[in-house]
Amino acid sequence: MSWTKKILRVNLSDGSCTPEPLNMAWANEYLGQRGLASKYLVEEIDPTCDPLGPDNKLIMATGPLTGTMASTGGRYAVITKGPLTGAIACSNSGGFLGNEMKNAGWDMIIFEGKSPEPVYLYIEDDLAELRPAADLWGKSVWETDDLLHQMHQDPLLRIACVGRSAEAGCLYAGIINDKHRAAGRSGVGTVMASKNLKAVAIRGTKGVGNIDNPEKFFQAVNDAKAVLAENAVTGQGLPTYGTQVLMNVINGVGALPARNMREVGFEGAENISGEAMHEPRPSDGKPNLTTNAACFGCTIACGRISTVDKNHFSVQNKPEYWGASGGLEYEAAWALGADTGVDDLDALTYANFLCNEDGYDPISFGATVAAAMEMFENGQITTEHTGGIELKFGSAEALTKMAELVAHGEGFGLDLGLGSKRLCEKYGRPELSMTVKGQEFPAYDPRGIQGMGLGYATSNRGACHLRGYTVASEVLGIPVKTDPTVTEGKAELVKAFQDATALVDSSGLCLFTTFAWTMDNIAPQIDAACEGDWSVERCLEAGERIWNMEREFNKAAGITGKDDTLPKRLLSEAVKQGPTAGQVNRLDEMLPEYYQIRGWNEDGEVTEETRQRLGL
Amino acid sequence: MRIHQEHLGKTTMKINLELYASLMELLPPGKSRHRREIEIPDNAVVNDAIKQVGIPDDQAHIVLVNGHFVCGSERDSKKFQPGDVLAIWPPVAGG
Numbered sequence: 001m002s003w004t005k006k007i008l009r010v011n012l013s014d015g016s017c018t019p020e021p022l023n024m025a026w027a028n029e030y031l032g033q034r035g036l037a038s039k040y041l042v043e044e045i046d047p048t049c050d051p052l053g054p055d056n057k058l059i060m061a062t063g064p065l066t067g068t069m070a071s072t073g074g075r076y077a078v079i080t081k082g083p084l085t086g087a088i089a090c091s092n093s094g095g096f097l098g099n100e101m102k103n104a105g106w107d108m109i110i111f112e113g114k115s116p117e118p119v120y121l122y123i124e125d126d127l128a129e130l131r132p133a134a135d136l137w138g139k140s141v142w143e144t145d146d147l148l149h150q151m152h153q154d155p156l157l158r159i160a161c162v163g164r165s166a167e168a169g170c171l172y173a174g175i176i177n178d179k180h181r182a183a184g185r186s187g188v189g190t191v192m193a194s195k196n197l198k199a200v201a202i203r204g205t206k207g208v209g210n211i212d213n214p215e216k217f218f219q220a221v222n223d224a225k226a227v228l229a230e231n232a233v234t235g236q237g238l239p240t241y242g243t244q245v246l247m248n249v250i251n252g253v254g255a256l257p258a259r260n261m262r263e264v265g266f267e268g269a270e271n272i273s274g275e276a277m278h279e280p281r282p283s284d285g286k287p288n289l290t291t292n293a294a295c296f297g298c299t300i301a302c303g304r305i306s307t308v309d310k311n312h313f314s315v316q317n318k319p320e321y322w323g324a325s326g327g328l329e330y331e332a333a334w335a336l337g338a339d340t341g342v343d344d345l346d347a348l349t350y351a352n353f354l355c356n357e358d359g360y361d362p363i364s365f366g367a368t369v370a371a372a373m374e375m376f377e378n379g380q381i382t383t384e385h386t387g388g389i390e391l392k393f394g395s396a397e398a399l400t401k402m403a404e405l406v407a408h409g410e411g412f413g414l415d416l417g418l419g420s421k422r423l424c425e426k427y428g429r430p431e432l433s434m435t436v437k438g439q440e441f442p443a444y445d446p447r448g449i450q451g452m453g454l455g456y457a458t459s460n461r462g463a464c465h466l467r468g469y470t471v472a473s474e475v476l477g478i479p480v481k482t483d484p485t486v487t488e489g490k491a492e493l494v495k496a497f498q499d500a501t502a503l504v505d506s507s508g509l510c511l512f513t514t515f516a517w518t519m520d521n522i523a524p525q526i527d528a529a530c531e532g533d534w535s536v537e538r539c540l541e542a543g544e545r546i547w548n549m550e551r552e553f554n555k556a557a558g559i560t561g562k563d564d565t566l567p568k569r570l571l572s573e574a575v576k577q578g579p580t581a582g583q584v585n586r587l588d589e590m591l592p593e594y595y596q597i598r599g600w601n602e603d604g605e606v607t608e609e610t611r612q613r614l615g616l
Numbered sequence: 617m618r619i620h621q622e623h624l625g626k627t628t629m630k631i632n633l634e635l636y637a638s639l640m641e642l643l644p645p646g647k648s649r650h651r652r653e654i655e656i657p658d659n660a661v662v663n664d665a666i667k668q669v670g671i672p673d674d675q676a677h678i679v680l681v682n683g684h685f686v687c688g689s690e691r692d693s694k695k696f697q698p699g700d701v702l703a704i705w706p707p708v709a710g711g
Contacts, residue, residue, distance in 0.1 A: 578683055
């Protein structure tokens with residue numbers, strides 16, 4: 001459907017599940033998913049509330065194209081106030097849950113309050129009720145998924161749930177659906193667990209409908225699918241190598257951070273790359289990569305399904321990890337690998353399995369381990385803290401042990417669950433935390449890619465590549481090549497990426513389509529599916545409106561222009577070697593222009609004029 | 617790597633070629649995963665080397681010499697120094 005025009009409000013405190021009509025006035029301004037759910041959140045919660053308290057709300061939201069025949073139209077997002085950052089959080093996931101929610105007849109589900117006991121939400125079309133989950137509490141994501149399927153005797157049930165890391169309070173716990181697709185960043189799973197909500201299980205049988213102009217939609221979707229199929233990136237590169245093909249590219253251009261971003265360039269990069277995942281292992285002749293995989297409705301299929309060598313130390317005598325499961329994506333491989341100095345592909349894959357099994361963000365986890373390793377090297381953290389583990393850069397044994405401790409919420413894993421910022425503060429070295437607004441960096445060093453520095457600094461959910469992926473332009477030449485080493489023009493580039501991304505994230509489509517699609521391909525699909533005239537201009541204005549609304553929420557939450565910055569290391573410690581040697585990020589050359597282009601004042605505040613222009 | 621017949625007898629130099637992703641199929645047998653030493657004419661430009669290796673025009677998407685981008689417009693003029701590293705990717709993306 002496009003909009004079902006119906007939402008479900010779940011009050012966890014009193015156990016009620018109440019249908020409501022969708023606010024169509026808001027839908028016409030904010031489209032769906034990220035934008036529309038953020039509007040609900042902004043209107044309904046106190047921005048200063050405790051993210052892990054009952055006053056915070058958690059929204060699972062689809063977009064108008066979720067569940068349609070549009071390619072990649074299976075996305076949903078989780079919107080809440082994030083515990084890692086205190087900022088608005090929106091984590092997007094694929095798999096099959098979003099489609100199922102839409103097929104059950106719901107645009108979004110708003111969770112409020114806190115349940116006195118562990119519960120899960122069961123939805124079967126119009127039926128929606130909270131059920132006891134005491135037997136599920138303390139179980140991993142994988143166990144919970146299996147148990148719910150057994151309990152309901154329904155193999156087509158789609159499940160999103162939290163694992164033991166979230167229950168233990170890990171601040172970067174995600175919500176995992178379909179066992180290995182994740183609303184992964186910013187701690188949205190921690191919020192879910194704080195509400196004693198273990199899982200959401202959905203079965204939808206209503207089918208797809210409510211398309212405003214079916215004939216026009218059919219044409220727009222087919223045209224757009226042809227573009228994806230014919231494009232070398234979405235038609236060949238991503239299905240074959242996945243996002244992991246970037247490991248060597250980013251290392252090659254001198255922008256791969258390593259060892260807690262102390263270095264740029266990782267000598268082991270090619271051992272953990274997308275190409276390496278294709279190589280037969282000496283032990284059994286099988287490659288790490290078993291197959292690629294697609295989410296609902298996707299014609300790209302970038303997902304990785306992998307195995308770990310049964311003889312690898314990490315899985316010896318652990319047959320539960322010998323099967324094929326969700327494999328490494330680029331950001332995870334970087335954080336678990338280059339940032340910790342580990343180039344053992346099997347160890348990284350095992351750690352990634354654990355991130356899926358117990359639901360925590362591999363980017364924040366890897367980056368936090370990297371910070372801990374630097375503090376171990378410097379003596380602030382010792383084996384007394386780690387339970388005897390030598391937490392050294394490059395140690396695959398230490399990495400996998402830390403992954404187990406975070407997964408189970410045990411020992412030093414509880415410290416690692418604080419995230420890099422709080423961990424470094426606790427051990428007296430706050431400057432070693434590689435974070436923006438409390439969230440850990442992904443896999444692109446802003447000293448080598450200038451625009452990404454501005455994107456990180458101004459991201460509404462802390463350091464993140466998915467709020468404005470200027471790597472596409474600065475490195476990959478999509479849609480046009482720009483020079484990653486210059487700051488000129490980057491303010492405009494970052495704004496354009498941020499606004500367009502906000503719109504795509506609100507549609508139900510996957511951001512990866514934009515390696516082939518422009519707004520000229522996306523707007524016609526939205527326009528045909530949704531009532532009203534959704535031109536390219538209106539789509540981009542909606543994206544800008546969403547960005548500014550998020551910014552306003554963060555300001556009310558106490559996050560201001562002073563937080564639009566990067567760690568000192570990235571602003572003052574020059575790259576030592578390689579093609580970007582001598583570079584730092586020159587944020588000060590970009591930020592004032594960015595504020596100006598955004599229509600904000602010099603302190604980074606949205607002006608009244610901009611507010612009025614966007615209808616905020 | 618094949619050396620075109622017309623280059624034989626002329627002065628040549630050695631550079632390091634690195635091919636990635638689907639272009640790895642064009643690598644001759646060797647120990648390194650991505651890198652081979654190749655011999656090119658002294659006056660070869662980047663596009664000469666790309667042709668010598670047999671990479672179709674539309675597949676040389678990201679081209680780096682010593683980690684620095686060589687855009688399409690520079691590939692007919694950019695020359696090499698001995699020992700340079702020429703790295704080439706087909707159209708790829710991730711994130």
